[in-house]
Amino acid sequence: MKGYRDCELRINLKEKSIEKKALNSEYIEKYMGGEGYGIALLWDEMPHKIDPFDDRNLLSFNTGPLTGTPAPSASRTSVVFISPLTGTIGASNMGSHWGAELKFAGYDSIVLEEASKEPVYILIEEDQVSIHDAKELWGLDTRKTTEELIKIHGENHKVVCIGPSGEKQNKLAAIFSDDCFAGRGGAGAVMGQKKLKAIVVRGNGSVEVADPEGFMKMQKKAIQELRSEEYTWGPVHGYGTPTWLDGSNDCGLLPVDNFKRNHTDKLDPILPSELWNNREKFDVKRRTCYACQLGCHKFVMMGDVEVGELEYETIAAFGPRCGVYNYKDISMANYYASIYGIDTISAGATVSAAMEWYEKGILTKDDLDGLDLKFGNGEAMVELIRKMCLREGCGELFADGSYWAGERIGEKAKPYVMTVKKMEISACDPRGAASMAISFGTSERGACHMRPYSATIDAFGYLFPDLGIEEAKDPFSETESKVWLKALKEYFVVTNLIGLCDFNVINMEIQPSTMAELYVKTTGIPCDKAELLRKAERTIALERALNYERGFRRKDDHLPKRFMKEPAFGGPAKGRTIDMDAALDKYYEACHYDKETAIPTKEKFEELGMENVAATIYQ
Numbered sequence: 001m002k003g004y005r006d007c008e009l010r011i012n013l014k015e016k017s018i019e020k021k022a023l024n025s026e027y028i029e030k031y032m033g034g035e036g037y038g039i040a041l042l043w044d045e046m047p048h049k050i051d052p053f054d055d056r057n058l059l060s061f062n063t064g065p066l067t068g069t070p071a072p073s074a075s076r077t078s079v080v081f082i083s084p085l086t087g088t089i090g091a092s093n094m095g096s097h098w099g100a101e102l103k104f105a106g107y108d109s110i111v112l113e114e115a116s117k118e119p120v121y122i123l124i125e126e127d128q129v130s131i132h133d134a135k136e137l138w139g140l141d142t143r144k145t146t147e148e149l150i151k152i153h154g155e156n157h158k159v160v161c162i163g164p165s166g167e168k169q170n171k172l173a174a175i176f177s178d179d180c181f182a183g184r185g186g187a188g189a190v191m192g193q194k195k196l197k198a199i200v201v202r203g204n205g206s207v208e209v210a211d212p213e214g215f216m217k218m219q220k221k222a223i224q225e226l227r228s229e230e231y232t233w234g235p236v237h238g239y240g241t242p243t244w245l246d247g248s249n250d251c252g253l254l255p256v257d258n259f260k261r262n263h264t265d266k267l268d269p270i271l272p273s274e275l276w277n278n279r280e281k282f283d284v285k286r287r288t289c290y291a292c293q294l295g296c297h298k299f300v301m302m303g304d305v306e307v308g309e310l311e312y313e314t315i316a317a318f319g320p321r322c323g324v325y326n327y328k329d330i331s332m333a334n335y336y337a338s339i340y341g342i343d344t345i346s347a348g349a350t351v352s353a354a355m356e357w358y359e360k361g362i363l364t365k366d367d368l369d370g371l372d373l374k375f376g377n378g379e380a381m382v383e384l385i386r387k388m389c390l391r392e393g394c395g396e397l398f399a400d401g402s403y404w405a406g407e408r409i410g411e412k413a414k415p416y417v418m419t420v421k422k423m424e425i426s427a428c429d430p431r432g433a434a435s436m437a438i439s440f441g442t443s444e445r446g447a448c449h450m451r452p453y454s455a456t457i458d459a460f461g462y463l464f465p466d467l468g469i470e471e472a473k474d475p476f477s478e479t480e481s482k483v484w485l486k487a488l489k490e491y492f493v494v495t496n497l498i499g500l501c502d503f504n505v506i507n508m509e510i511q512p513s514t515m516a517e518l519y520v521k522t523t524g525i526p527c528d529k530a531e532l533l534r535k536a537e538r539t540i541a542l543e544r545a546l547n548y549e550r551g552f553r554r555k556d557d558h559l560p561k562r563f564m565k566e567p568a569f570g571g572p573a574k575g576r577t578i579d580m581d582a583a584l585d586k587y588y589e590a591c592h593y594d595k596e597t598a599i600p601t602k603e604k605f606e607e608l609g610m611e612n613v614a615a616t617i618y619q
């Protein structure tokens with residue numbers, strides 16, 4: 001079995017025991033790797049109903065079979081856990097060079113059991129795995145932590161770590177690696193609960209592929225497909241994801257002022273040209289994750305401040321969503337989120353909810369340490385982000401995100417919380433793309449724009465014949481068949497199983513049949529496009545089953561009422577609201593889900609070869 005290193009590293013942080021095991025071959029066969037592998041571990045080994053901050057919450061870092069190969073963007077690691085933010089499965093995917101290094105060191109997955117009493121970090125150097133005291137590192141920000149560890153162990157070592165937000169178990173806390181984040185769902189808080197500050201890796205090996213010649217052919221084909229997509233290889237390659245701002249605004253998808261509006265005429269000062277053509281204020285450098293051709297990352301310096309990566313979601317969250325239209329404040333908010341280590345999407349969304357509470361008089365300056373938190377006050381936004389990260393003063397109220405802040409404030413705050421399953425909706429107004437209402441609503445980890453980013457199809461008009469999407473879809477129809485959406489979601493999940501970045505499929509670049517061939521040439525395991533999607537379908541089914549065990553049902557797949565009651569403000573979607581029940585019915589039909597319980601029917605589980613799961617759920 002090539003591609004895989006066939007080794008799972010088990011570390012019990014309480015016992016300080018270290019064990020190396022062969023990968024679970026059944027998991028590989030059914031779920032391939034990455035996110036699927038981690039979810040299977042949760043299902044089989046963890047009591048299903050535990051609190052996310054229970055020591056028994058399993059935190060795993062899972063690469064895919066392609067991670068560490070030269071395939072385009074083969075950099076990815078899926079961090080899997082039960083989310084303290086949502087209570088659902090947590091699956092957060094990150095790039096950087098860390099995952100590839102883990103493979104070079106000889107491991108596919110790290111599984112972390114129990115919790116340490118004292119701060120520790122893990123050092124992996126090939127065969128040598130050790131646990132070290134991290135008292136001196138506790139309290140350091142993400143960049144300082146990385147610097148210190150590199151200083152101690154050498155510059156070829158790769159680091160993942162948490163900042164003070166993770167240590168303080170802030171439910172928005174992220175895991176950091178070279179300014180890439182496993183951002184969503186509070187993975188950093190679980191790492192903080194386990195008192196694990198960092199994992200440092202160095203490997204000298206490589207990832208062997210089963211058919212080197214065939215692999216190179218397919219790798220070339222994948223790169224060609226990527227480069228022949230004009231928008232991807234033009235503006236996105238050149239300027240990064242901020243280039244999406246304009247199109248998103250034109251299609252009425254951009255969240256403005258906590259989703260009160262979906263379009264703005266104030267965008268000019270934050271278009272990417274402002275960053276790239278303003279050299280006296282900003283210096284933008286290209287950075288890429290391991291083996292990435294696309295290189296969406298643009299690392300921004302503002303004078304002496306290392307702002308970090310500014311990408312579409314971050315700019316939208318700290319920008320229009322909070323009514324802020326200048327890069328100085330957006331950059332500073334991103335800087336604090338990066339060094340202290342929280343998810344920028346949820347952080348910006350939480351401030352925008354707080355701004356609406358302030359506008360409505362639900363919160364006053366007295367509740368906000370004197371901050372004048374009106375929409376558009378960038379300086380107040382930056383200060384609140386800093387306080388949230390550190391749980392300082394009024395930041396304590398918001399440190400766990402808008403849902404939990406709303407719960408603490410009370411009933412009158414709740415209508416302005418823009419979350420699904422307690423996770424903040426990212427920067428796409430679903431009134432402008434009917435499919436996104438379903439993507440956000442049914443995402444197993446809470447509102448997620450990548451499960452799948454389907455607005456490309458119904459709002460932007462892309463087709464994807466290799467996935468069976470041969471005709472344009474209506475962005476305003478909840479009642480059209482959503483069989484295409486099921487296939488697209490599975491394909492996005494495939495990237496999380498195989499170890500590639502989903503920005504390589506977001507504009508329909510790498511074709512599913514090419515992806516299947518890449519898998520075959522890498523692993524030597526027979527697989528076609530249909531089986532590739534089936535592995536993702538099983539992963540999604542298992543995630544739904546685990547969420548079901550944890551009490552999630554159809555009602556949890558709904559969007560906030562704002563999208564059903566308040567007509568869209570502008571763009572092509574102007575005047576539109578969403579019929580969520582019609583949308584869910586169509587999607588559940590496409591997936592063979594029971595319409596009440598929102599999980600696969602017994603027959604569907606059995607068809608997927610998941611009889612044991614069906615037996616647990618339908619006993």
Ligand code: SF4
Pocket residue numbers: 073075095096287288289290292293294295296297501502503504
């Ligand atoms: S497209 Fe961007 S996020 Fe994805 S692997 Fe490349 S640099 Fe990293």
